[in-house]
Amino acid sequence: MQKPLILITNDDGVEAAGLRSLIEGARSLGELLVVAPDGARSGMSSAITSIHPIRLNKIRQEDDLTIYSCTGTPVDCVKLALDQLADRRPDLILSGINHGSNSAVCVIYSGTIGAALEGCIVGIPSLGVSLDDHSPSADFTEAVKYGRIVAEKVLRDGLPRGVCLNLNVPNIPDVKGLKVCSQTRGYWAKEFQSAQDPNGKDVYWLTGEFTNQEPENVHSDEWALSHGYAALVPMQVDMTAYHALDPLKKWEI
Amino acid sequence: MQKPLILITNDDGVEAAGLRSLIEGARSLGELLVVAPDGARSGMSSAITSIHPIRLNKIRQEDDLTIYSCTGTPVDCVKLALDQLADRRPDLILSGINHGSNSAVCVIYSGTIGAALEGCIVGIPSLGVSLDDHSPSADFTEAVKYGRIVAEKVLRDGLPRGVCLNLNVPNIPDVKGLKVCSQTRGYWAKEFQSAQDPNGKDVYWLTGEFTNQEPENVHSDEWALSHGYAALVPMQVDMTAYHALDPLKKWEI
Secondary structure, eight states: OOOOEEEEEOSSOTTOHHHHHHHHHHGGGSEEEEEEESSOOTTOTTOOOOSSOBOEEEEEEETTEEEEEESSOHHHHHHHIIIIIOSSOOSEEEEEEEESOOOTTHHHHOHHHHHHHHHHHTTOOEEEEEESOOOTTOOOHHHHHHHHHHHHHHHHHOOOTTEEEEEEEOSSSSOOOEEEOBOOOEEEESOEEEEEOTTSOEEEEEOOEEEESOTTOTTBHHHHHHTTOEEEEEEESOOBOGGGHHHHHTTOO | OOOOEEEEEOSSOTTOHHHHHHHHHHGGGSEEEEEEESSOOTTOTTOOOOSSOBOEEEEEEETTEEEEEESSOHHHHHHHIIIIIOSSOOSEEEEEEEESOOOTTHHHHOHHHHHHHHHHHTTOOEEEEEESOOOTTOOOHHHHHHHHHHHHHHHHHOOOTTEEEEEEEOSSSSOOOEEEOBOOOEEEESOEEEEEOTTSOEEEEEOOEEEESOTTOTTBHHHHHHTTOEEEEEEESOOBOGGGHHHHHTTOO
C-alpha cells in the first residue's frame, strides 16, 4: 500500500525549529512534502499573494522527504504545493509547529491556521499545531507527541466535511491530556506602542493584551491550556452566522 | 444628540474609487473617520503587521470627515483607528466598497472582510460591502444604495454579539432587492499560471477558477448574486465547528 502523503507548512518559515520538530515527528507517518515560507510570516492569516508572482526553491530531496521554500504566504504554500508540486492528493496537511499559541481569537490572525483552513477548503484533512512558547529554543517534545497522536487519528478516521483542527499545546513538560474545546471568546486591547523613527516621525508597533471574555468556560481552549491540557478545537470554513439569518430576514427588500 | 461615529476602511487603498463612493454615500449618516491602506491590500485576509512598525498620514480634515492613510493592512487600519485615533467608540465600521465580489469562500481571503471581522471581534457593528466588478471605473451607484440601506438598519437595530455583515452587490443597473444568505460552499482550482522571469527562473502567478459546490442552493450568496440580488451574509468570528465537538470527544486522552 502506498504511504500517506503528508503536506507540511508553517508560518514561522522553513528554518524554524518548530517546523523541523514537526518533520521529525511526522517522518514515520508517511511521505512528506514540505513547502514553507522562506522567512517569518506570522500573523498572515489567510493572506494570498496576487500582486506579484511567487517563487519556489527546492532545498532538500531524499527518501520520502522533499522540502521547498516559497516566497509567499502560508496559504500560497498550500496552494502551490497542491497545484504544482504534489504528484497525488495529500492525505493530510500539517501546519506548524507554531512558536506561540494560536488559541481563542488568534485563529483569525494566524498564518498557521490560515494554512490549515486552506486544506479544509479543498477537502483535505488539516491540522494546525502550536506550542504556547514563543522562544526560538522552545522544547517541542510534548507538542510533537500530541500533534502526532492527533495526526494518526485524522489519518485513520478522517474529518467531517468543512472541518479542520486547531491543536494548542501548553508549555509544560507533562501535558495532562487532550481536551476537545471551543474557541475562547475574547479580543486584544491596548494594541499599539507608539515610538519615533530616527527622523522623529511617529511609528506604531503592534503589541497588546488579550482579554478573555469567558475565563470560567471549562469547554474553552484557553481554559484547557491554562490548566495543563492540550486543546483541540474543530474549526469550520463556513463562517455563516446561521442563528442570525432569521432575525435579519426582516431586512430583506 | 451626537452624530454616530463611523469608521471606514477598505483593502483597495485610500485612492480607490470604491472607497470614495462609500465615503460620499455615508457622509449624511454621521461623522466619518477614514483610515485606509496607502495602496492595494487585496487578499490580505485578517493579516496583521508585527515585524515592523506602521505609519499613519493624515491626508484630509474637514467637518465630520477625517482621512488617514496607513502603511499596514486593513486590520491594522481598524486596530490603529480604535487604539490611537478615534476620540470615542465608533458606532459602525464600514469596509469597502471593494472592487470585486467577496462572496462564498472569498471571505476567508478578503482584506475587506478581515476589517469587518476585526470590528466584530471588539464588539462594534461592522459591514463589508463589495461590488461584483473589478474595474477601476466600475459604477458604484447600486452598491452605495444597498450599502447605505444596510448601514442605516445596523445603526438603528445593531447586530447580534459576535456577528458582522458581508454585503455583495451584483454589477447590474437595477438590483432586484436584498436577500439574506449563507456563505456558498466552494473552492478555487487551477490556481497558478507558471511563467519565467527575465533571467529564465520559474515564477508562479496566482489566478484560478471558482468552483461552486452548491449552485442550486437558493439560500446561498452566489445564487443571489447571479440572480440579480444583493446578498447579505451574517458572519461570525467564532469558527468553532460545534457539530464536530461530540464526535471528536472520543479522541480525548
